[in-house]
Amino acid sequence: MLKYHYNILVKYCNITVYTMKKGPEKGMGKPPQAPMLPNLLRLVRYAKKHRLKIAGVMIAVIISTTLGLIPPWLIRYGIDNMIIPGNIDSLWIIAVAMVATALLKGFFDFVKSYSSELIAQSIIHDIRVNLYEHMNRLSFSFYDEARTGDLMARITTDTDTLRHFLGRVSSFVTENILTIIGILIIMIYWDYRLGLLYVMLLPLMVFGMYMYSSRVRPMFRKVRKRFAKLTEMVQENFVGIEVIKLFGREEQQKERFNKQNRDYVGINIEAAKVSALWMPYVHFLIGLSTALVVWYGGRLVIQGTISLGMLAGFISYIAMLTRPVRQTGMMINLSSQAAAASERIFDVMDMNPDVKDAPNAHELPPVKGSVEYRGVSFSYKGGKKVLKDIDIKVEPGETVAVVGPTGSGKSTLLHLLPRFYDPDEGSILIDEHDIKNVTVDSLRKQVGIVLQHTFLFGASIRENISYGREDASMEEIIKCAKIAQIHDFIESLPLGYETPIGERGVDISGGQRQRLAMARVLLTDPGLLILDEPTSSVDVETEDRMQEAMKDVIKDRTTFVIAHRLWTVQNADKILVLKDGEIVECGDHHELLQKEDGFYRKIYQHVLKDEGGRSG
């Protein structure tokens, strides 16, 4: 009866249920039958530095398995040589020997499981950190396609699966094989007929392992998948509850939820059916084997071919088989899961960042601020051209506004500058340095960008502002917060700069988020500043004050601004009008207004009409 043992393992494997987030996406959810060896072999590389420890574990496994086989032998000896002849004076020695064996085995068991956990943990730590580091290097193009949940699962759930595999499979498999073979040897040694009987039982055991690994475990996997789907659905509905309510879609969402929920219940019951059928098989098998042993062995005892002690010993050995049968099936599954997990991990590890330092890249010296795009074309993976043959020349200190319809490529144009993406054709130069030839780090250090999707971390306001420069002093932080017009708001909070920002920054309005993001970038004091719709959610008055305060910031600094409000671009030194990935007009406000049929002029006149003649 080793069910507790088994249950702990089940639990171990099921921990993954709770952390599993997103369902399979392309290339990652491959059936666990995926080629197992190549990926698992890669793990060996990580295991290499633990060679000694692994050898130690293996020795411990062998010793402990051998020790585990001793008690039935002692029982046999006790019955045959002491109890039956009535010579029990030294029977206590046998009893003590049994306990001593168990104690010794316990010691080696402890060494074995603790060390294998230690090894597995160390390997996984290395893999996890490597993966994390690697992910941080992967380019935007990778993240455009990837899902956060899926990537998270790889670094958390998948590494965990691998850990279970590493920590258990090798030692368990060895242990189980040794047990099965060890018993066989003892049986044959005791009496070849018993050995034959035992061999006949093996196919039944294999059948059990097979049923278990091919029927029962896959059901649990299906259950987990359904659960992940249900979770996803619940999450989306809770986050989007306002929209659901506003559109009165409660009924439909409830029906969708109920369907998922029913499916989940259904698959659970189905899984219960399968496991209800096959889980007790092991006990049945052991029972059947015992019955056979009693029936056949009993005969042999009566015939005097074997002793009663042997029979008792044999019954004890049979009871030991429960674990190998169940575990082997489980191990097969754990191995295929681990193979799938390692494939998913190594998939990412093998991904090369599109943007990386050129072999002989040099540091970008402090920028003066001239920027040049030479014949730059760009398309996202497999998509159509977003930018077509762009030529721009910007002098140091200029303020450049980029305008154009939604989807015309404004953000893309500026995302090329800090090398979030590399252009397909053409080159970009900062102070005459081709940005492909400078190190990415030194480039990004000097190009500050306020992204359109403001992201705040679950940390204090101060930590969020100083995210780009952890060593910034409080004075500097406050100074930047003041320029971004967020200082007063922060001060009005009970905890001031130490106020934590909640889950998804819910306590903070869109405009405030944007202003925090602005302060964050200002703090890094970049040589080049890119503002991608920095004030779309900021109210007009604040925007005004912000512009006033920004004057100093942008005065001697090359600055790019994407803005959809024309009045915010009027003061720019240069206005680029982008349409369908091409620069259709370029010039300052007055020049562009001169152009008959000009796109800028057309919009401007509309806006002029709408805004009641506000021309600044």
Place this chain on the structure above:
Amino acid sequence: MRGGFGRRISSGEEEDFSLKQMDKRALKFLFKYLKRHKLKLFLAIVSMIVMTLASLAGPFLIKIAIDEYIMAGDIEGLTLIFALMVGAYGAYWLFSYFQTYLSNWIGHTIVGDIREDLYEHLQDLPIQFYNERSTGDMMARVTHDVNALSDLVSTGFVHLLSDIFVMIGIVVIMLYLNVQLALVSFITIPFIFFIVYYLGKKMRLAYRDVRERLAELNADVEQNLSGIRLVQALNRENINTGKFSKLSWKNLKANLKAAMYFSLLFPVMTLSKVFGEALVLGFGGWGVVQGVVSLGVLIAFMEYVRRFFGPLADMSQVYNTYQSAGASLDRIYEYMDVESPIHEPKEPHMPEKIQGEIRFDDVTFGYDDDMIIDGLNLDIYSGEIFALVGQTGAGKTTLVNILTRLYDVDKGAITIDGVDLRRYPKKGLRKIISVVPQNIFLFDTSIKENIRFGRPDATDEEIVDVAKEVHAHDFIKNLPQGYETRVGEEGVKLSGGQKQLVSFARAMLADPKILILDEATSSVDAYTEVLIQDAMDKLFQGRTVLMIAHRFATLNKADRIGLLKEGLLIDTGSHEELLERNDIYKELYEKQRGR
């Protein structure tokens, strides 16, 4: 026979929750569901009893085989024993199947019902409820807590009965076979019980630590990955990797600590089993020689002693299982117990034809204690385009929230066509009013499905038509998969302006009598906005429109403008009128103009 000990040790999150403080109503709540399946529950228990008896028969039969037949040299009898044993284990298999299947069926069905009811209940709760709680916590209750309950019902309860039954069965049989030897074998029980209990407790604490470390690690990964663009833009890669490495190391240490107890547990269990066997062998052997114990009894005893420890270990952790399931039940019930302050009307009234006339009648409202709207009176006429202006925090969005009945007013009343909002059936109200909210949420599905959300039965043509009307069509058709393009989690693949256009299309598809635009085009580029402005005459035709804007540019379509300040409507009138007579309005306007 599954789902026991290990699970008990590594779950049990609630150390500080005591079963005693359990709300009795929560139990009643659970029993209400349980009662529906009385017959199945009864059958499950009967199956469990038969199963246990069948499994306990084995060693007893061995004893008979040895004592009565082998010792007597009766080969025929052995065949009988063989048949009986196979029969017993066959019965074990059959009834084990019934027991497991039935109890799982009951558990999952009940839990499915509870989850369904819980979800429905939560969905009916007001927005306020959601704003006060983290999504993660709510999700956990609908998913994990309900699952924990399922474990309790399907495996926990029957499992506990089965454990008790097995133990009682073994004790009775052993006492029946030989009282003295049985008593000797029982010596170890309390000792083992406490060791396992102690280790279990230690392990639970250790696993709690593991879970916390894991949560930290997950949180860090999530933050890093969601903010990856920023991380790279700000050159934070190395710092973050360093921090992660530290967290990963902490996780490793926590896991090793748990592994230590975990690794101790098996040896202890093995040791106790062998200790039991050794006792039986020693004392039983002596008894055999004395002639008070038969050899069959000795061998059967060893079998029984081996079987005793699984249930014993389980029992040592029973309290914790019930404690954690109790905590889950309590959390679920806590939500079920929250009443929605926004009720469906008892006698709903839905006018045949809606004109779209809105009246705020002395409306007062505040979130919690903060008064936001204070005695507001306002009439918006049918077919009118009314704009609200005012500084941030003046209460503009709040007005939208109470008009859409996301919240109910504290005092006064809002009426549409003279009928109080609270008398409209909720679904009816949603048909009348459509909103383009300030915070846009899109579902992670195709653009087409997102627009269709406004009216589920809309055809694809209607969706394209409405997208054209709001000038979203141009950008949509340029996307790689056009209308089938998935927008990503919360619409990340679209720009702010694009999201607003989709949201606008979604609202227009519902063809509402009353349309509310809360900063509907703030992120749309000037060019597209001009196009939309031109289309507005058509879009607004036959509708009452309430616009909220902090830019005056969008107000030129408004018939009337209301100026909101600190929850008070201080003036209404046309742009020109307000400009002429209202200084605050003038000041607001000048500020924008004077840039």
